Amino acid sequence: xxxxxxxxxxxxxxxxxxxxxxxxxxxxxxxxxxxxxxxxxxxxxxxxxxxxxxxxxx
Amino acid sequence: xxxxxxxxxxxxxxxxxxxxxxxxxxxxxxxxxxxxxxxxxxxxxxxxxxxxxxxxxxxxxxxxxxxxxxxxxxxxxxxxxxxxxxxxxxxxxxxxxxxxxxxxxxxxxxxxxxxxxxxxxxxxxxxxxxxxxx
Numbered sequence: 621x622x623x624x625x626x627x628x629x630x631x632x633x634x635x636x637x638x639x640x641x642x643x644x645x646x647x648x649x650x651x652x653x654x655x656x657x658x659x660x661x662x663x664x665x666x667x668x669x670x671x672x673x674x675x676x677x678x
Numbered sequence: 679x680x681x682x683x684x685x686x687x688x689x690x691x692x693x694x695x696x697x698x699x700x701x702x703x704x705x706x707x708x709x710x711x712x713x714x715x716x717x718x719x720x721x722x723x724x725x726x727x728x729x730x731x732x733x734x735x736x737x738x739x740x741x742x743x744x745x746x747x748x749x750x751x752x753x754x755x756x757x758x759x760x761x762x763x764x765x766x767x768x769x770x771x772x773x774x775x776x777x778x779x780x781x782x783x784x785x786x787x788x789x790x791x792x793x794x795x796x797x798x799x800x801x802x803x804x805x806x807x808x809x810x811x812x
Contacts, residue, residue, distance in 0.1 A: 633750070
């Protein structure tokens with residue numbers, strides 16, 4: 621008789637925040653205001669927003 | 679930086695999956711705080727290692743969504759930090775099994791620490807948490 625199961629775990633694969641500048645605010649000003657430290661990656665999006673990756677599974 | 683699955687979060691997953699009587703509510707909220715205490719998996723509340731100078735807890739923006747793949751099965755949770763936290767510094771983010779997280783509430787499920795961002799009034803800040811069940 622087969623007794624089959626698959627081991628299951630839960631973990632964080634990615635945590636990020638997307639910074640979306642308000643009208644009239646430049647991306648540069650937004651990043652200066654945010655004073656970011658400790659991020660893993662910055663992604664500059666075409667619409668002027670910036671995605672800050674705090675944690676990403678490698 | 680630590681990205682921690684709390685023991686309480688894993689217990690909730692198991693209880694919910696098998697419909698255990700009294701299973702805790704599903705993941706429904708997110709928090710941002712200015713605490714420098716590192717998360718560990720025995721923490722049950724954001725304030726377990728000490729109260730945070732500033733804390734904001736909110737409901738998720740929408741019902742979490744998942745991809746089609748079964749292994750790993752990735753579920754995405756999104757919440758947008760409101761203007762009530764403007765000028766304050768975010769140093770940790772966390773997921774909770776309540777839509778109204780508080781600093782001392784024992785609702786902490788998953789957390790990320792070890793970074794810093796000042797929430798200014800010049801931008802909005804939707805935050806995304808992707809969990810893998812695999």
